[in-house]
Amino acid sequence: MVRLVAVLLAAAAVARAATTSAPSIVPGAYIVEYEDDQDSAAFVNTFGGQASLRKDLRFKLFKGASIQFNDIKNSDKIAAKVAELPTIKRIFPVRRYPLPQHTVHSTGDAGSEAVAKRDKKGHGDKGHGGKDKDTFTPHLMTQVNKFRDAGIKGRGVKIAIIDTGTDYLHPALGGCFGKRCLVSYGTDLVGDAFNGANTPEPDADPLDNCNGHGTHVAGIIAASSKNPYGIIGAAQDVTLGSYRVFGCTGDVGNDILIAAYNLAYEAGSDIITASIGGPSGWSEDPWATVVSRIVENGVPCVVSAGNDGATGIFYASTAANGKKVTAVGSFDNIKTPALLSTATFSVDGGSTASFGFTGGEPAAWANVSLPLWSVGFDTADPANGCTPYPDSTPDLSGYIVLVRRGSCTFVQKATNAAAKGAKYVIFYNNAAGTTSVSAVVNGILGVAMVTAEQGASWIKSLEAGSKVVAHMTDPLTAPKSLTYFDNTASAGFASGYTSWGPTFELEVKPQISTPGGMILSTYPRALGSYAVLSGTSMACPLAAAIYALVINVRGTKDPKTIENLLSATAHPNLFRAGGQSPPLLAPVPQQGAGLVQAWDAAHATTLLSVSSLSFNDTDHFNPTQEFDISNTGRRAVTYSLSNVGAATAYTFAAEGDITPDTFPSELTAEFATLSFSPSRFTIQAGRRKIVKVTAAAPAGLNAKRLPVYSGYVAINGTDGTALSLPYLGVAGSMHSAVVLDPAGALVSRARDHDNAPVPANTAFVVAPPHHANDTAYANTTEQPKLVVTLAMGSALVHVDVLSVGGVPAVVGQPEGVPALYNPRGTFEYKWDGRLVDGTYAPAGVYRFAVRALRIFGDAAKESEFDRSETVAFGLQYLA
Numbered sequence: 001m002v003r004l005v006a007v008l009l010a011a012a013a014v015a016r017a018a019t020t021s022a023p024s025i026v027p028g029a030y031i032v033e034y035e036d037d038q039d040s041a042a043f044v045n046t047f048g049g050q051a052s053l054r055k056d057l058r059f060k061l062f063k064g065a066s067i068q069f070n071d072i073k074n075s076d077k078i079a080a081k082v083a084e085l086p087t088i089k090r091i092f093p094v095r096r097y098p099l100p101q102h103t104v105h106s107t108g109d110a111g112s113e114a115v116a117k118r119d120k121k122g123h124g125d126k127g128h129g130g131k132d133k134d135t136f137t138p139h140l141m142t143q144v145n146k147f148r149d150a151g152i153k154g155r156g157v158k159i160a161i162i163d164t165g166t167d168y169l170h171p172a173l174g175g176c177f178g179k180r181c182l183v184s185y186g187t188d189l190v191g192d193a194f195n196g197a198n199t200p201e202p203d204a205d206p207l208d209n210c211n212g213h214g215t216h217v218a219g220i221i222a223a224s225s226k227n228p229y230g231i232i233g234a235a236q237d238v239t240l241g242s243y244r245v246f247g248c249t250g251d252v253g254n255d256i257l258i259a260a261y262n263l264a265y266e267a268g269s270d271i272i273t274a275s276i277g278g279p280s281g282w283s284e285d286p287w288a289t290v291v292s293r294i295v296e297n298g299v300p301c302v303v304s305a306g307n308d309g310a311t312g313i314f315y316a317s318t319a320a321n322g323k324k325v326t327a328v329g330s331f332d333n334i335k336t337p338a339l340l341s342t343a344t345f346s347v348d349g350g351s352t353a354s355f356g357f358t359g360g361e362p363a364a365w366a367n368v369s370l371p372l373w374s375v376g377f378d379t380a381d382p383a384n385g386c387t388p389y390p391d392s393t394p395d396l397s398g399y400i401v402l403v404r405r406g407s408c409t410f411v412q413k414a415t416n417a418a419a420k421g422a423k424y425v426i427f428y429n430n431a432a433g434t435t436s437v438s439a440v441v442n443g444i445l446g447v448a449m450v451t452a453e454q455g456a457s458w459i460k461s462l463e464a465g466s467k468v469v470a471h472m473t474d475p476l477t478a479p480k481s482l483t484y485f486d487n488t489a490s491a492g493f494a495s496g497y498t499s500w501g502p503t504f505e506l507e508v509k510p511q512i513s514t515p516g517g518m519i520l521s522t523y524p525r526a527l528g529s530y531a532v533l534s535g536t537s538m539a540c541p542l543a544a545a546i547y548a549l550v551i552n553v554r555g556t557k558d559p560k561t562i563e564n565l566l567s568a569t570a571h572p573n574l575f576r577a578g579g580q581s582p583p584l585l586a587p588v589p590q591q592g593a594g595l596v597q598a599w600d601a602a603h604a605t606t607l608l609s610v611s612s613l614s615f616n617d618t619d620h621f622n623p624t625q626e627f628d629i630s631n632t633g634r635r636a637v638t639y640s641l642s643n644v645g646a647a648t649a650y651t652f653a654a655e656g657d658i659t660p661d662t663f664p665s666e667l668t669a670e671f672a673t674l675s676f677s678p679s680r681f682t683i684q685a686g687r688r689k690i691v692k693v694t695a696a697a698p699a700g701l702n703a704k705r706l707p708v709y710s711g712y713v714a715i716n717g718t719d720g721t722a723l724s725l726p727y728l729g730v731a732g733s734m735h736s737a738v739v740l741d742p743a744g745a746l747v748s749r750a751r752d753h754d755n756a757p758v759p760a761n762t763a764f765v766v767a768p769p770h771h772a773n774d775t776a777y778a779n780t781t782e783q784p785k786l787v788v789t790l791a792m793g794s795a796l797v798h799v800d801v802l803s804v805g806g807v808p809a810v811v812g813q814p815e816g817v818p819a820l821y822n823p824r825g826t827f828e829y830k831w832d833g834r835l836v837d838g839t840y841a842p843a844g845v846y847r848f849a850v851r852a853l854r855i856f857g858d859a860a861k862e863s864e865f866d867r868s869e870t871v872a873f874g875l876q877y878l879a
């Protein structure tokens with residue numbers, strides 16, 4: 001049972017920072033999994049009023065409960081006892097997960113319906129000769145249009161969406177909830193006011209009228225053509241289940257997610273999709289293991305890969321990183337749609353013309369009619385308005401300042417304009433389309449963005465000495481118009497924000513990619529009805545819809561069969577960063593198998609038995625692997641196998657670095673060598689063949705920089721078959737990677753958000769042991785805060801409190817450790833003197849000693865841990 005105690009204590013009481021850090025935990029809340037079924041109410045009663053039931057989690061595939069200990073301060077201790085009960089299989093803290101940070105580019109308005117009905121230029125299905133042609137660009141990119149043209153729209157398939165709910169009253173989303181409605185099942189597990197930390201108030205109605213994320217996701221899957229903008233759901237005939245797990249804002253605990261997944265499974269869903277996650281990199285994560293279990297029971301689960309591409313390689317997100325879970329990465333749309341608010345302008349008092357803009361924050365634009373002014377007329381100036389304006393600048397309070405986007409922040413640009421009295425700023429873009437910008441700056445009442453073209457045209461007039469007056473409108477109520485721009489920067493390439501795998505144990509992640517960047521879909525009526533959003537959140541639901549289409553065609557919903565098909569038929573693309581492409585395929589850890597080609601997947605007659613191969617690292621090199629090729633066609637096919645290398649990505653920018661490089665990693669054109677046995681062969685119709693692949697890692701690389709090589713086994717058949725099987729490996733040792741630098745742990749002040757280290761021997765005065773009311777001591781005490789920065793992920797982190805002076809001794813462990821399955825990044829926790837056994841360390845001088853297990857390390861050996869000790873600090877209790 002000792003092992004279970006370890007599991008239980010993982011990450012408890014560890015409050016983690018927002019960026020590159022693990023999901024935070026809910027104090028005193030735990031998920032228990034029972035050995036056998038038992039009554040949850042009776043189980044909670046055994047704690048004699050010390051615990052309450054958060055959520056009964058008794059399902060076919062998971063039997064347990066999440067419980068809230070009322071005495072949060074002693075919850076670890078009570079939970080440790082729970083773990084020792086023979087009826088408990090495991091217990092783990094409730095962690096909170098956010099919606100991946102997606103970008104809102106533009107939204108419609110309350111009048112969208114009426115306005116766009118007049119707009120006959122809408123993209124989409126009002127095509128040629130009245131035929132219902134699908135020209136929606138995310139569909140053209142993935143062959144989804146071919147299904148629609150063939151009348152295949154997912155009929156009979158049930159897709160459960162775990163998200164913020166759905167505005168099912170939206171005219172393009174069926175207009176009702178329940179039997180015979182598009183959104184025919186589901187529930188609200190949390191209520192509007194839920195924020196991830198407070199008590200959920202479930203009800204039966206999963207309506208989303210305040211968040212938007214889930215309504216956008218639902219439209220990607222199944223929006224009807226009853227909309228003015230040519231939005232087409234990829235699988236309009238499916239029925240949707242809506243499981244609402246977020247309130248209007250905030251996070252969700254993994255107990256709610258586990259409940260939602262099990263409810264969706266038991267409701268008979270054929271596919272479950274979730275655009276939710278948090279950094280992890282470990283397939284052993286509790287939530288991920290529950291999703292894996294559902295996939296093992298025959299229901300495909302697709303999860304967004306995450307939007308942390310900027311953080312670089314080895315940053316897989318849970319539950320996408322679960323075994324058998326299909327992690328979906330994002331590609332950028334080939335067209336950039338924008339829903340622009342319309343306003344008018346005039347030049348030199350002439351007639352008015354209209355233009356489109358996207359309102360930002362703040363946006364008090366109603367009735368603002370002012371002349372434009374700009375600090376420079378160079379429409380290619382990369383850093384326009386980034387430095388303080390010249391002394392000759394007039395008082396700008398009577399103008400709208402026009403500034404080009406680029407180099408410095410919007411806030412910096414607005415601040416420089418405000419310094420000369422400006423109240424209004426319009427940015428003109430330096431890329432296609434517009435985005436919604438935020439520049440909350442003293443004195444500024446309105447910010448907005450117009451296109452690069454509109455900006456250039458105004459600048460030309462200003463340069464010619466003309467007076468340009470903009471007659472602005474309230475962006476919330478102004479009529480909207482849909483404009484498509486060519487995406488010249490990134491059309492059809494992996495999105496810069498898409499999170500990179502693989503897991504720390506070198507499982508291939510992500511599996512596949514679909515368009516998620518610049519996606520037009522439905523939005524709650526209360527928030528504008530339509531919106532353009534970017535994120536892997538937008539890619540994942542398209543993949544779910546594609547599963548439904550493939551199920552329609554092939555008549556199987558076996559998760560492995562479909563994932564193998566989608567992977568083998570996907571199209572890998574070149575790497576892209578900053579508008580440039582080296583002549584190298586993007587690494588598998590970024591794009592997985594590449595951009596899904598749904599029609600090819602649905603109709604392939606050659607099937608592979610796997611969706612990817614991992615050759616592991618040099619310590620665990622597994623160079624020879626086998627997979628099956630089946631020819632389900634009606635004729636014999638001769639196949640030839642070859643190797644197509646993708647860019648090798650260096651994990652570390654330089655030898656000696658221990659933290660992975662941020663995006664874009666340095667790439668090289670050294671590829672692994674693959675040999676095949678046999679490499680050319682014929683398979684008769686209806687037969688299969690086992691082939692053997694043997695890999696040799698690329699030569700000439702610097703193993704200390706942990707190069708991750710990858711590529712594709714190309715399988716070409718005489719019947720025109722052209723499949724590609726992604727693979728990856730590491731030409732170095734994961735175990736050799738430092739996970740915790742000797743300087744990786746420090747002591748800071750609990751209230752210091754910057755985590756600045758304190759000098760040695762700083763004295764901390766904390767509240768008295770067993771005090772009841774933290775608030776009462778807030779101003780007179782301050783706790784020390786241990787800040788640990790893991791350079792790479794660690795499956796096990798221990799912390800000891802060492803007494804200093806005399807013979808150094810371990811006095812105990814602070815609550816919340818050991819922490820299991822940690823991502824790389826920073827986590828922190830505040831210490832009030834309490835130890836994990838419930839006692840308090842006496843007043844004295846201490847230091848923290850942190851030990852983090854190396855990747856693939858043996859936890860039984862002390863030598864397998866990296867160590868870091870903090871400076872000494874004094875601990876005193878307020879009398």
Ligand SMILES: *[C@@H]1O[C@H](CO)[C@@H](O)[C@H](O)[C@H]1NC(C)=O
Nearest residue numbers: 364365366367368472473474
């Ligand atoms: C803008 O002008 C209209 C018409 O004069 C008026 O009804 C409205 O209240 C004004 N809005 C603001 C925010 O001043």
Ligand SMILES: *[C@@H]1O[C@H](CO)[C@@H](O)[C@H](O)[C@H]1NC(C)=O
Nearest residue numbers: 505506507508614616617620
């Ligand atoms: C790599 O090897 C280690 C050690 O055998 C193993 O635990 C891990 O699962 C392997 N990774 C993959 C993806 O097979």
Ligand SMILES: *[C@@H]1O[C@H](CO)[C@@H](O)[C@H](O)[C@H]1NC(C)=O
Nearest residue numbers: 640641642644714715716722
């Ligand atoms: C198989 O097809 C791929 C992609 O078209 C190509 O790059 C590769 O050279 C082909 N291999 C063989 C052996 O023909």
Ligand SMILES: *[C@@H]1O[C@H](CO)[C@@H](O)[C@H](O)[C@H]1NC(C)=O
Nearest residue numbers: 773774775776777778779780
């Ligand atoms: C703590 O200080 C703040 C700011 O000075 C004050 O508003 C608050 O009332 C104080 N709280 C207590 C418990 O003394």
Ligand SMILES: *[C@@H]1O[C@H](CO)[C@@H](O)[C@H](O)[C@H]1NC(C)=O
Nearest residue numbers: 772773774775776777778779
């Ligand atoms: C905790 O202390 C604060 C400040 O002294 C007080 O306002 C509050 O009522 C106390 N709470 C409880 C539950 O006693």
